[in-house]
Amino acid sequence: MLNLDFAEQTLVLIKPDACERNLIGAILAHYEQAGLEVTQLKMLRPARKLVAEHYEEHLGQPYYEGLLERLTDQPIVALVMAGQNAVARVRNLNGATDPAKASPGTVRALYAIDTRRNSVHASDSEASAAREIALWFGMN
DSSP states (O other): OOOTTSOEEEEEEEOHHHHHTTOHHHHHHHHHHTTOEEEEEEEEOOOHHHHHHHTGGGTTSTTHHHHHHHHHSSOEEEEEEEETTHHHHHHHHHOOSSTTTSOTTSHHHHHOOSSSSOSEEEOSSHHHHHHHHHHHHTOO
16 A cells, blocks of 8 residues: 555546547556556546646647547546656656657557547646646645
8 A cells, every 4th residue: 555645646637549449447557557556536528628727838739729629529537646756657657649659568659549649648747747636636
């Protein structure tokens, strides 16, 4: 059992492309087998406002509207993973955003379809993790 008082936390989103292909359990297994612990989990079809706030730094990018549409048109799984160095470990387990550049055995190398349907999101820093967890799990 992990001592959550001392564990770093990070947000993971299992995106619609992975949910549609019944990959939730397989993706969770990657994190759990690496010694990370799921501390919160929910499946939802997020409101556009939530996704827009989450990805606000991408506003104005050519892919922004498509990202919002894709993440709100089907259910996703939002989860909080905890463990020592959780942010970096989850990002390493996920692999590069472009699955063609992802290391073998990573979540994206195994399951992503392309850069837009790359199966998962993970926080990129402890500060982002705190902000994103508060957004998705209402702790703000």
